[in-house]
Amino acid sequence: MDMPRSEVRDLRFDEFSVAKHLEHASAQARARNYQDFLIVDVDSHHYENESYKDLFQYIDNPVIRRAAIESTKRPGRSSMMNSQVGYQDTGGRITRHELRKYEKAPPDTHRDITMTKLWMDAMGVDYACLFPTPMLFLGLHPQVEVEVAMAQGYNRWLCERILSAEPRLISMLYLPFNDPDAAYRTVKEFGDRKGVVGFMVTSPRYKPVHDNAYVKTYALLEEMGKPISFHAAYNWNDQALAMTNRFISVHALGFMWFNMVHMTNWVINGLPERFPRLKVMWIESGLTWAYSLMQRLDHSYMMRTSDCPSLKRRPSEYMREMFYSTQPMEKPDDPSILEATFKMINAETQLVWSSDYPHWDFDLPSVIYDLPFLNEQAKRNILGGNAARLFGLDPTPVKKIP
């Protein structure tokens, strides 16, 4: 039997470049005239772990800062960061995760900026909302004070090293949600920084969103006009998800599961009534979960209004006023099924395109642009217009498609 070979690594690694890897995406961008309108990616990633040595210097707490810096000397052994089992590159089949290190980048610009702008231009993206990768699991860290310190260090590093240096990169900063007071301080400290368009809660965690401890943070965000978002991920150690035995399973369920819990608590406890102007976004759960949950909650609501007396309307009506990122967008063979989902969430104004690049299941803008049931204006709203209005971005395209 032939064993798996690594031809790309062996033969082509020195030719790898993001622009080459995404050459077909650039052809799509040119063919669809993306240069004529704004495209905003509300969920993309960098690998902040590649900058740990620099990033950890930004941690205020001297004890945690020292421990974190020391931990970078022992890669693969003890670390200050928690992690998750998860072979997201599908056993090496997603080659860019390994090969991206061969990309040649100029020394005078931060590598994350160079790498990000390369794929943005290749796809036709004008602005990208950048999120971390390993830190998506930081809400599961056993030490709350470490989550707080890492979040503070990461946010300050991101603002000073990345966002202040590149106007096309924006972010919803990490909220250390396991410490409600620290979350509040984070919004206070960073809310007005350049490129900060909101704040993000990593969804895998076990503190309910309706806890009174978060009320002052929600009020502050509402007052500042900054959205709060919930970025999905999984926890394979969760008691229910631990029953799954493959990554496909824990990913399919886990990326919906935590957002379904948080959404249910958010709506049933009347937070949309208490914070009517607070904008809420749900990231990287796809779309079918919302379609399903709207119907589930509406069905029970009419029989159990006493469980949720703060609500003045059906749960789906509140959910229809929230924002949803597209990726990973489910694409049923019958487009009418997807069309019904779009209708359910009021996609023309509430749906915002996201790539999740460079992660394994990224989407291109064509997942929206090629849909047969959307008119040109709806496509442009979802690909950029809705996000530009939400984040207050200049709608003039600035990308340079190769």
Add this chain to the structure above:
Amino acid sequence: MAEWFVAKAAEMSDGDRRIVTAGPHEIGVFFKDGAFYAYSNYCLHAGGPACEGLLINRVVDLIAADRTYHGQSFSDEMHFVCPWHGYEYELKTGECVGDRKLKLRRYEVVQRGEDVFVVA
């Protein structure tokens, strides 16, 4: 239809490949176990470079006669994998492994003396 030069046969070792741009066509030409295979380099999923990823054997579940599960292994069936998202295609047929009704466009490969051509 025209014949487009791919490579000298002697230049392609086992498991080697070339990406050939032939007018509007972009074609991946593989040489594996003594045979040439040529397919469209546009993945049926999102248009990724389908022929530019790993060559890797098919993964199979080992199910015993009593229908119990006994782990996984690789079979002899060779796949190539689109590097964008991991869509797998069978090398001998161009069939998309996740849904065999889907097939990459196949191109004919001809050898004239030492020269290998793809027809497109």
